[in-house]
Amino acid sequence: VPVLELKNISKSFPGVKALDNVSLTLNKGEVLALMGENGAGKSTLIKIITGVYTPDEGSILLNGQNVSFSNPHEPIHQGINVVHQERNLVPTFTVAENILLERITKKSFSVIDKNQLFKDAQQYIDMVGLNVSPETNVETLSAGQKQLIEIAKALSSNAKIMLLDEPTASISLKEANKLIDTVRELQKQGVSFIYVSHKLEEIFQIASSVTVLRDGKNAGPKSSIKDLNRDSLISMMVGRKEN
Ligand code: ADP
Ligand code: MG
Numbered sequence: 001v002p003v004l005e006l007k008n009i010s011k012s013f014p015g016v017k018a019l020d021n022v023s024l025t026l027n028k029g030e031v032l033a034l035m036g037e038n039g040a041g042k043s044t045l046i047k048i049i050t051g052v053y054t055p056d057e058g059s060i061l062l063n064g065q066n067v068s069f070s071n072p073h074e075p076i077h078q079g080i081n082v083v084h085q086e087r088n089l090v091p092t093f094t095v096a097e098n099i100l101l102e103r104i105t106k107k108s109f110s111v112i113d114k115n116q117l118f119k120d121a122q123q124y125i126d127m128v129g130l131n132v133s134p135e136t137n138v139e140t141l142s143a144g145q146k147q148l149i150e151i152a153k154a155l156s157s158n159a160k161i162m163l164l165d166e167p168t169a170s171i172s173l174k175e176a177n178k179l180i181d182t183v184r185e186l187q188k189q190g191v192s193f194i195y196v197s198h199k200l201e202e203i204f205q206i207a208s209s210v211t212v213l214r215d216g217k218n219a220g221p222k223s224s225i226k227d228l229n230r231d232s233l234i235s236m237m238v239g240r241k242e243n
């Protein structure tokens with residue numbers, strides 16, 4: 001069974017049907033690219049998966065079981081994490097405190113063993129291939145490094161599904177390549193990804209399969225990346241015939 005399945009999801013906002021009967025499946029260890037032009041409904045779909053919005057219609061299945069999320073904390077506890085563009089980090093905290101934020105917020109500061117915290121954070125820093133000290137203030141890091149810290153933080157909460165919404169939008173090419181390497185490595189370990197991006201080169205570099213949205217609908221069935229090329233993908237997104 002897929003790790004995540006959305007069936008016939010619809011969601012309207014006043015005056016706009018953002019999602020109209022959209023379905024999607026994500027398998028273990030898959031990198032599914034979610035594509036579509038601006039306004040196609042990608043972020044709305046991500047927000048439904050992360051409990052920010054409740055769908056008007058349709059169902060969400062996790063490992064074959066129906067779930068419904070009424071707030072953004074529930075998906076996290078079920079192993080679903082969204083990685084934003086560096087917006088979720090606490091700027092005055094160290095790398096370690098950010099990665100293990102959940103542990104810190106459960107206790108008072110006085111009972112946190114800092115040495116243990118740094119030691120535990122190091123394993124997640126290593127998993128995302130970063131070369132920074134856990135004691136570093138997170139504010140001093142580059143955008144790309146912060147993005148990887150977000151992924152490390154998700155790993156520390158045992159994320160099985162990661163949603164990346166335009167993860168390379170504000171980082172350098174070198175850092176984007178590092179992020180892509182990390183995604184590949186985690187994919188081998190069985191983590192599943194939904195990867196929202198407009199960058200076609202990146203999609204061909206990283207995705208196993210593609211789901212395209214157009215005007216809030218599935219533009220076609222999910223396709224294996226092997227069966228697509230640049231032109232066919234663009235045609236699916238903009239809805240005109242090839243050639
Ligand atoms: P994408 O991420 O693919 O660019 P979105 O999911 O952000 O698309 O938006 C899909 C449609 O829903 C757009 O027409 C957008 O204007 C509309 N929309 C998204 N969020 C809201 C909202 N909170 N209120 C009203 N309209 C919204
Ligand atoms: Mg948009």
Ligand code: MG
Nearest residue numbers: 039042043044
């Ligand atoms: Mg969007």
